[in-house]
Amino acid sequence: MLLDFEKPIYELEHKLSDMKQLASNSGVDVSNAVKSLEEKIDKLKKDTFSNLTRWQRVQLSRHPERPYTLDYIYEITEDFVELHGDRNISDDKAMVGGFGTIDGQTFMIVGQQKGRNTKQRQLRNFGMANPEGYRKALRLFRLAEKFNKPIVTFIDTPGAFPGLEAEERGQAEAIAKNLKEMFMIKVPIICIVIGEGASGGAIGIGIGDRVFMLENTWYSVISPENCSAILWRSWDYKEQAAEAMKVTAKDMKAFGLVDDIINEPLGGAHKDLKWMSNQMKKVIVKTTKDLQKLPIEELINQRIEKFCNMGVVKE
Amino acid sequence: MAWFLRKDKGIQTPTEAKKDVPDGLWYKTPSGKIIHVRELKNNCYVCPDDEFHVRIGSKEYFEILFDNNKFTELDANMESADPLKFKDSKPYPKRIKDSQGKTNLKDAVRTAHGKMNNIPITVSCMDFNFIGGSMGSVVGEKIARGIQHSIDNKIPFIMISKSGGARMMEAGYSLMQMAKTSAKLALLSESKIPYISILTDPTTGGVTASYAMLGDFNIAEPGALIGFAGPRVIRETIGKDLPKGFQSSEFLLDHGFIDFIIDRRQLKSKLSTLLNMLN
Numbered sequence: 001m002l003l004d005f006e007k008p009i010y011e012l013e014h015k016l017s018d019m020k021q022l023a024s025n026s027g028v029d030v031s032n033a034v035k036s037l038e039e040k041i042d043k044l045k046k047d048t049f050s051n052l053t054r055w056q057r058v059q060l061s062r063h064p065e066r067p068y069t070l071d072y073i074y075e076i077t078e079d080f081v082e083l084h085g086d087r088n089i090s091d092d093k094a095m096v097g098g099f100g101t102i103d104g105q106t107f108m109i110v111g112q113q114k115g116r117n118t119k120q121r122q123l124r125n126f127g128m129a130n131p132e133g134y135r136k137a138l139r140l141f142r143l144a145e146k147f148n149k150p151i152v153t154f155i156d157t158p159g160a161f162p163g164l165e166a167e168e169r170g171q172a173e174a175i176a177k178n179l180k181e182m183f184m185i186k187v188p189i190i191c192i193v194i195g196e197g198a199s200g201g202a203i204g205i206g207i208g209d210r211v212f213m214l215e216n217t218w219y220s221v222i223s224p225e226n227c228s229a230i231l232w233r234s235w236d237y238k239e240q241a242a243e244a245m246k247v248t249a250k251d252m253k254a255f256g257l258v259d260d261i262i263n264e265p266l267g268g269a270h271k272d273l274k275w276m277s278n279q280m281k282k283v284i285v286k287t288t289k290d291l292q293k294l295p296i297e298e299l300i301n302q303r304i305e306k307f308c309n310m311g312v313v314k315e
Numbered sequence: 316m317a318w319f320l321r322k323d324k325g326i327q328t329p330t331e332a333k334k335d336v337p338d339g340l341w342y343k344t345p346s347g348k349i350i351h352v353r354e355l356k357n358n359c360y361v362c363p364d365d366e367f368h369v370r371i372g373s374k375e376y377f378e379i380l381f382d383n384n385k386f387t388e389l390d391a392n393m394e395s396a397d398p399l400k401f402k403d404s405k406p407y408p409k410r411i412k413d414s415q416g417k418t419n420l421k422d423a424v425r426t427a428h429g430k431m432n433n434i435p436i437t438v439s440c441m442d443f444n445f446i447g448g449s450m451g452s453v454v455g456e457k458i459a460r461g462i463q464h465s466i467d468n469k470i471p472f473i474m475i476s477k478s479g480g481a482r483m484m485e486a487g488y489s490l491m492q493m494a495k496t497s498a499k500l501a502l503l504s505e506s507k508i509p510y511i512s513i514l515t516d517p518t519t520g521g522v523t524a525s526y527a528m529l530g531d532f533n534i535a536e537p538g539a540l541i542g543f544a545g546p547r548v549i550r551e552t553i554g555k556d557l558p559k560g561f562q563s564s565e566f567l568l569d570h571g572f573i574d575f576i577i578d579r580r581q582l583k584s585k586l587s588t589l590l591n592m593l594n
Contacts, residue, residue, distance in 0.1 A: 164553055167561070167562060170570065173572055184505075200490075203490055207494055219487065220487050221483060222483055240403075246399050257490075308495050311488055311495065312396040315394075
């Protein structure tokens with residue numbers, strides 16, 4: 001699938017392959033033309049992807065080929081044992097987690113999971129967890145604490161599921177409890193927004209000593225579409241809403257609401273999963289090492305302090 | 316010939332110039348009962364005929380809870396900034412100014428400390444009239460400081476929630492207020508100081524999904540709408556009508572998320588009884 005702004009690049013790439021095909025069939029030397037076209041494509045790509053609007057980044061964060069939590073887990077870890085269930089109601093397929101080893105060190109890794117085809121999307125509920133998902137996450141965080149293993153969360157959700165049963169089983173309570181409990185978990189926590197970071201559903205696994213965002217992701221209190229529907233009373237102002245809410249990684253870092261940005265390959269994370277995973281792995285390993293230097297009480301104090309300083313008021 | 320002649324053609328009053336109906340002598344409840352406002356006030360703003368709990372704000376709750384309406388307000392002058400330079404149909408600072416003019420409030424929450432039946436307490440109470448009681452940096456910060464006041468003085472913290480949820484005009488900042496208030500509540504909890512959360516009509520969104528649901532005691536007023544997602548969103552998601560009473564206080568009590576429902580007229584005495592038991 002192609003996003004609007006990817007089309008010109010795709011057309012040039014298509015032309016390039018045609019040209020190469022033609023040259024190999026006819027034996028005519030077109031190396032100069034090929035070279036100049038390649039340069040043109042390269043420039044166009046750089047121009048396009050360094051000047052994306054906020055809405056275009058939102059689109060990239062939802063690209064159907066974008067890697068999801070389990071893709072990264074399988075790339076980053078040497079071993080991974082998935083753990084299931086909240087021990088109360090069920091196993092939420094929209095929230096996955098388990099112990100995994102990264103460079104020989106055991107981590108608890110938890111994240112929302114989206115599906116890639118229709119059947120998987122249904123199974124994963126489009127990455128929208130029910131209360132069981134948040135309670136499963138908390139169970140796994142406590143397990144990590146018990147065995148003194150650092151935690152990594154991958155955030156990628158269009159929101160916590162707004163369903164009838166979700167309300168009956170206390171969606172709000174499940175998220176609220178996670179927020180409170182995550183502040184007191186006695187192991188380092190690293191959170192990474194890998195796609196969509198929508199509201200309470202995202203922050204429900206988003207309290208960490210370090211919070212990162214991949215370059216082409218968004219994180220805010222509501223999706224641009226829903227913001228448009230409420231404030232502009234129409235679905236058509238999503239671009240403006242994305243601009244007004246300043247939802248990108250760059251914005252959130254500038255506001256001090258996340259700690260840092262992890263760069264993506266040109267064109268987005270899906271263009272080179274191996275490269276992307278390697279970047280993330282490096283960040284996780286280094287950050288964990290830094291965090292483990294601090295006594296745990298100090299780490300928790302800093303965790304609380306950091307979030308308590310967020311907000312701008314006039315007095 | 317018509318009885319009345321319109322001298323000016325097409326008289327139209329711009330929305331801003333339209334006056335709200337002045338607070339009169341009478342209040343009409345949703346079920347059509349009519350009651351004198353002074354009687355209503357003497358009855359804790361509960362309609363005596365049908366027990367309907369009229370939506371009230373911080374001024375009225377402080378009056379109900381604090382002995383002789385005596386209290387000290389904290390951070391009374393804190394106001395919203397505009398860190399995002401947000402603009403939809405009007406710029407955010409203008410929206411704030413308009414709301415301040417209309418409500419005589421600085422923002423959507425007020426915090427105060429004082430005594431309730433002689434028990435020292437800190438209370439943060441939301442005002443729904445102010446941009447739908449939405450939670451921005453001011454709401455988060457004032458609640459956080461209110462909790463800190465309780466920690467510093469070792470006195471119980473009472474939160475009265477009444478909110479549509481997050482304030483979109485503060486986007487990311489608004490979201491982080493959920494984290495900030497929860498962090499402070501975690502500290503309050505460690506200090507073993509009681510936290511009573513009172514959920515009133517309506518309490519939804521990010522407010523429910525943070526401090527409103529984190530009470531040692533979660534208490535609701537009767538008939539309040541309490542939920543995470545709004546009813547319209549849920550209806551659209553599942554494509555079905557919602558059962559009667561869905562997301563009401565009674566529904567939450569049934570499903571185990573509320574300790575009890577309280578009639579506003581018993582609020583003060585019941586909270587006092589509870590807190591005295593913990594002493």
